[in-house]
Amino acid sequence: MAGSLVDSIACAWPLAGRRLLPLEAAVALKPWFDRSTLQKGFSLLMQGTVGRFVLYRSGAGAVFNDSVAAFLLMPPSDALPQGYVCRDGSCTLCRGNRPSGRRCRHQAAVALLNLRTTGDFAGFVPVWRLLKSNPWGAIARYLQQEAEVGSISFQARKAGAAWRLEGCKENGFSLAVSLSRHLAQQLHCFHGSAIRWHDSMPEQDEFGPPARAILDKIALLTATDTEKRLNKAGSRSIGQQREDSIQTALVRLLANCLCLSPVCASSGAGTAPSA
Numbered sequence: 001m002a003g004s005l006v007d008s009i010a011c012a013w014p015l016a017g018r019r020l021l022p023l024e025a026a027v028a029l030k031p032w033f034d035r036s037t038l039q040k041g042f043s044l045l046m047q048g049t050v051g052r053f054v055l056y057r058s059g060a061g062a063v064f065n066d067s068v069a070a071f072l073l074m075p076p077s078d079a080l081p082q083g084y085v086c087r088d089g090s091c092t093l094c095r096g097n098r099p100s101g102r103r104c105r106h107q108a109a110v111a112l113l114n115l116r117t118t119g120d121f122a123g124f125v126p127v128w129r130l131l132k133s134n135p136w137g138a139i140a141r142y143l144q145q146e147a148e149v150g151s152i153s154f155q156a157r158k159a160g161a162a163w164r165l166e167g168c169k170e171n172g173f174s175l176a177v178s179l180s181r182h183l184a185q186q187l188h189c190f191h192g193s194a195i196r197w198h199d200s201m202p203e204q205d206e207f208g209p210p211a212r213a214i215l216d217k218i219a220l221l222t223a224t225d226t227e228k229r230l231n232k233a234g235s236r237s238i239g240q241q242r243e244d245s246i247q248t249a250l251v252r253l254l255a256n257c258l259c260l261s262p263v264c265a266s267s268g269a270g271t272a273p274s275a
C-alpha cells in the first residue's frame with residue numbers, strides 16, 4: 001500500500017503493517033461481518049485501493065479505485081460490549097447482492113479503516129469515539145470556539161511534494177499544518193472553497209463526486225428529527241455547522257494521521273504538525 005491514501009494514515013491506523021487481519025478486529029466486527037468478508041476488505045485496504053475516505057459524525061465511507069463507493073454508520077450503543085453498532089449504509093457495487101443481510105467486502109474495508117485504538121480501552125473503537133476521548137477532541141473544540149468568535153481564514157501553498165496550510169485570525173491566532181498530497185486532496189475535495197490556494201490546487205480526481213455523494217447520504221442519515229426540520233426550512237443546527245466546518249474536517253484528518261498522547265497535547269500547543 002506504499003504511496004496510497006491508506007499509507008498516508010498508517011501512523012495512526014492500528015491495522016497498518018499487519019499482513020493478516022488481527023483476530024481482535026475480526027471479533028470486534030463479528031456481529032456484522034463474517035471473517036472471510038473482513039479478510040477481503042482488509043486485502044482491499046492493503047492493496048491501496050482506497051482513493052478517498054469520508055468521515056462525518058458516526059458515519060464512515062470510502063471510494064475505491066474502481067469507483068465503487070461504500071459507507072456505513074457506526075453509532076454508539078450500550079447494548080453491545082463494542083460500545084457501537086454497524087447499521088445502515090450501502091455499496092454501489094454489491095447492493096442487493098447480500099440476501100443474508102451480511103455486508104460486503106467494501107463495507108468491511110470501510111469498517112476496518114474506521115477502527116482506532118485508545119489508550120484507555122484495549123479494543124478497537126470508531127474514529128468518532130477516539131475523538132471524544134483523545135486530545136484531538138480538545139483541539140477540535142478549541143478551534144471551533146476560535147472560529148465561532150471570528151472566522152479563521154485559511155490559505156495553502158505547495159511546498160515540494162506537500163502542501164502547507166495556514167489559518168489565521170485578526171486577533172493573532174494562527175496555525176500551520178503540512179499535508180501530504182493525499183491529505184491535501186482529501187481536504188480540497190470537501191472544503192476546497194474555504195481555502196485560498198496560492199499558485200496551484202491539489203489535483204482534481206474522479207473520487208470527488210462519489211465521496212461527496214456519500215457525505216450527503218451520511219449527513220442525511222445522521223440528522224436528528226429537529227435537524228431535518230431545520231434543514232427543510234433552509235438552516236443548519238449548530239452541531240451540523242460544526243460538523244460541516246473546515247476546522248472539524250482538518251482535526252479529523254490530522255487525528256487520522258498522527259497519534260497524539262496527552263503529554264504531547266499539553267506541551268505541543270502552537271507547533272505545526274506534519275501529516
Ligand SMILES: [Zn+2]
Nearest residue numbers: 091094104106
Ligand atoms: Zn461492496
